[in-house]
Amino acid sequence: MGRWFDVHAFATGGPNRVAILFNDISARKAVENRLRDLNETLEGQVAARTAELRRYRDIVEATTAPICAFDTDYRLIAFNKAHNDEFRRVNGFDTKLGDVLPDLFIPEQATTMRALMARALAGEGFTEIAAFGRPEFGQPYWEISYTPLRDEAGNILGAFHVATDISDRLRAERELASAQDALRQSQKMEAMGSLTGGVAHDFNNLLTPIVGGLDMLQRRGVGGSREQRLIEGALHSAERAKTLVQRLLAFARRQPLQPRPVDIGSLVSGMAELVASTSGPQTRVSVQVDKDLPAAVADQNQLEMAILNLSVNARDAMPQGGRLTVAARAVDLGAGHRTGLAPGRYVCLSVADTGAGMDADTLKRAIEPFFSTKGLGKGTGLGLSMVHGLAAQLGGALSIDSQPGRGTQVELWLPTTAGAVEGAASSATVVVNSGAGRALLVDDEDVVRASTADMLTELGYEVVEAVSAEDALRLLDEGLSVDLLVTDHLMPGKNGTDLARDFLQRSRTARVLVVSGYAEVEGVAPDLPRLVKPFRLAELAARLAEGVSQ
Structure with a gap:
């Protein structure tokens, strides 16, 4: 490896005599070379660091979320454009470096802001949701994340926060919660309606033989005047119970809309x-x-x-x-x-x-x-x-x-x-027709079927009873010929409406009457004659007297 020398020549003594001094400066040259390399490296590092900082600044400036940094005296030391824009939007004026941030807010918000900044300056990193802004400009809700700023020794120099306007999100969450509450209320009402409809249907089945039996005792004049008054009172109570059940069914929405003249x-x-x-x-x-x-x-x-x-x-x-x-x-x-x-x-x-x-x-x-x-x-x-x-x-x-x-x-x-206006027929208007024909009566409730059979018999019909739609179809398949089908709607297996459809396919001249404790809108077709339980002989006779054939 070569070495570096500092050479000096000067005359000494006589003519033609020169003294040459060699000073080895290799070490100094090595140091100079190292310094030059370090300078070049440092310039590159500074340029790279400057470019990196510029990129960070560009990123922060381009970020739509408000970002600001503050020192231990709560003074703004840096913020991006979004911070100033959003601050102006909700407060009506700009911020500037050196402002004491809490002092820029209205009193109640200033207290909240100072408390949040104090937590960050105490070394805590956290996220909070709070409303900031003047009432006349709106007071959005912000999700604000705080982070302490420390030096190399770990000492706190300040802090910064990043804020996001979450007002729309919170509003959507509230609307979703409200919709869910409404859905739960609707489901509760639907459950109550189903329960009420089922109970009302059962009550109608219970009331049918009661009303029918009392009606028969009244029409036949059983007992003396005292007994007849008791029967009349019992019938009145049964009619009130019938009205109450009808209102329960209306609440349960278990009846189709049947517009007609009403007093x-x-x-x-x-x-x-x-x-x-x-x-x-x-x-x-x-x-x-x-x-x-x-x-x-x-x-x-x-x-x-x-x-x-x-x-x-x-x-x-x-x-x-x-x-x-x-x-x-x-x-x-x-x-x-x-x-x-x-x-x-x-x-x-x-x-x-x-x-x-x-x-x-x-x-x-x-x-x-x-x-x-x-x-x-x-x-x-x-x-x-x-x-x-x-x-x-x-x-x-x-x-x-x-x-x-x-x-x-x-x-x-x-x-x-x-x-x-339709009114309840009285027992005095009932006309017994001994030549009414044969009726097929279908109902899975024994007491209801027995009460209805008694009424049909008194109206002059020869009554054949069946306990289900399948039982009725078996009788028809075996050759039973009838002039009238009276069937309950809700029964195990095939329902009364489907049975009526099958029956009308077999006999175009026969008549049908669908009887039910309640009628689902999609259950009983509106073109089929219907009678709602409980009913009296006069009501059954009036419905049959309409002579609706299919």
């Missing part, structure tokens, strides 16, 4: 006692019905349920008590009425209360399914939507007038009809 005045007057007992002692109930009210097209069971729903809503709007008014009047509507109904004559059935009333926003959403102001578990939000749907199905309309502090009035508009 609204009698219906409303007849429900006064039930509305009063449902509303409680603190509510004064008033019933106002116009004289000579025309009949309206409605489903009586569903209409009764609608009145009960509206009455319960009115009661709940008056927790301290008040006045509840149920009214019915005839109105001639002209063109352009607020209900949007076509001109004509209508019956307006209204339920009004003196309760808290509703503001404009609540009123707009009042008929939305599952919307309720009663709180979780206290209301399904289905009452008004069901009444609205009923009105639409019947060709009518629903209108609501309400103001905070002035109560609410709900009006159900129903089209009138000149058709005759």
Whole structure:
């Protein structure tokens, strides 16, 4: 390896004499070379580090999440563009380096911000959710993650946080939770409806022989006047039980909509006692019905349920008590009425209360399914939507007038009809026809079948009994010829509706009557004659007298 020398030449003594001094500087040269290499390396490292820092800065600046760093005095020492933009959006002004961050917020938020920053400056890394911003600009909810900043020795120099506006996420979570609550309420109501429908069906089966037996004793004049009064009282109680079961079925929605002429005045007057007992002692109930009210097209069971729903809503709007008014009047509507109904004559059935009333926003959403102001578990939000749907199905309309502090009035508009109102036939109108023919009676309940067989026999029919649809078809296959099929709908195996269809395929001239404790909408076809349990001889005779053939 060569060496480096520093050479000096100078004259000495006589002429032509030169002295040369060699100074070995190899070590110094080696050091200089090393220094030069270090300088070149350092420049490269600085350039690389500068580029790296620039990349980090570009990344931070490009990040849409607000990021800011602060020192131990809570002063801003760095922040990205997103931080300033978001701060301006919710506070109305810009931030700048050196600002004491907590002092930029309104007092209650300043306290919260200082407490969060203090935790980070104490060395804690954490994430919190809090609302920041001025009310006039909105107060979003932020998810803020804090991280301490330390030097090489581990001493805390400050901290920084990264924030994310999660207001939309929280809103979506609340809406999802509300939808889940509504679904649970709907499922609970469906379960209650199924249970109620099943219980009501069983009660109807129990009531059928009771009503039939009492009806027979009354018609045959069994006993003296005292016994007849007792029978009359028992029949009256049985009819009230029948009405109650029909209302349970309407609540359970286990009956198809059957529009027909209904005496609204009698219906409303007849429900006064039930509305009063449902509303409680603190509510004064008033019933106002116009004289000579025309009949309206409605489903009586569903209409009764609608009145009960509206009455319960009115009661709940008056927790301290008040006045509840149920009214019915005839109105001639002209063109352009607020209900949007076509001109004509209508019956307006209204339920009004003196309760808290509703503001404009609540009123707009009042008929939305599952919307309720009663709180979780206290209301399904289905009452008004069901009444609205009923009105639409019947060709009518629903209108609501309400103001905070002035109560609410709900009006159900129903089209009138000149058709005759159906009433319960009396025993005096029953005509016994000894030549009625042969009837095939199908019911899996022995006592119900026996009661119905007695009625058919008294009406002049020769009765053949079967315990199931399969048993009935076997008899028909064996050559049994009948003029009438009377069958229960719900039975083990084949149901009564399917049996009636098979029977009509065999005999085009015969008649059928489907009897049931309740009729699922999708169960009994609307074109088949139906009779609802329990029934009396007069009702059975009236239904058969219609002579509906298929």
